[in-house]
Amino acid sequence: MPGRNALFVPGPTNTPDRILRAMHRAMEDHRSSSFPALTLPILSDLRRVFRTETGQCFVFPATGTGMWEAALANTLSPGDRVLASRYGQFGHLFVDCAQRLGLRVDVQDEAWGTGANPDRIEEALRADTAHEIKGVLVVHNETATGVTSDIAAVRRAIDAARHPALLYVDTVSGMVSLPFEMDAWGVDAAITGSQKGFMLPAGLGLLGMSRRALGRRESARCARVFFDLGDMMAANASGYFPYTPSLPMLYGLRESIDMIFEEGLDAIHARHHRLAEGCRAAVRGWGLSLCAREPRWASDTVSAVMVPPGADGAAVIDIAFRRYDLALGAGLGQVAGRLFRIGHLGDLNEVMLLGALAGVELALRDAGIGIALGSGVAAAQAHFGATATPLPPRDGAGSPDAGRPMANRERVAVAR
């Protein structure tokens, strides 16, 4: 099909050309004396992205799923109890991972479309006077339902109960794109992957561990080989890995972190919020609703859009892909067929999103879902018009890169 595929799944996200070029290199010796000059700054810069001064960041040739396993296996023993708040397919798989590692999981189910309930978490921890519960598991941004949970409130709940459980947070679709404060929120394990906010292909698992969490390594009896943080720490100390790392991915990660710092985390969060608000305006314009039950739950990285009763969300996705080369996210688990998801994260700007919204309108119409063509696009345009960012200088000269959308920054950099 001519033209570019419009990739609007909530990960993998678009990889900027700048990152693709950085990854396009000949292989090197990962045991050479120059290799640490690549890896050591990456490991320390990642701490700025995770917003931790006291914690340690790890990079694995893996994905987010591997980081669930690494976080749990390095801190817990078979038979340990953990408390998991579950409100979507990824929370469900996180629980499954914990159970398969031999942990006893107390599951707190919340309605899909809502998120972690700090009051219930506090109640369960207060009831655990023997402090049997060793960890609390939550998903920061539940990609399946487009719901963001308040992680600071979960930390306050744990502290209010004066409970020593570690806080494990899956932020696979939150990190970089949404505010995330590993230290300030007292997160003990921050779990993510490369293919969403970092704008890379899938292939790296990224993990932030607090000192307290790392302190549990010695007593943790879960089996671990590939994901052993002890091996990783020993090799990382001098800038190496215990096994062969993926060089293109590391060069890509270097470029990704540079781009993140150039735009600035605050500016990235503001851009994602603005794009998400535009998408939500479009959904209202169509007369449809989000899976997120209240505005406070709505995610700035993915919108899960309910189709009317009797309609098939999978048909919308299939038509969008086959007829318009537009990739939308599927409904997963409980909500399969009942919604479609629009990912709005990573290397993205208004015009790209407007194109996708126009494509969604066509697919909705073709699937027999009566919406007025243009209604969502116009609502999003109105939002973008009302919140327009300052006009940059014509030639880009002297303009700070910070705050400019990523795609624009690259254009300016090339022009220079």
Ligand code: PLP
């Ligand atoms: N957690 C969340 C919230 C996700 O969105 C995903 C993937 O989309 C995962 C975990 C699993 O990550 P991966 O596919 O990188 O293993």
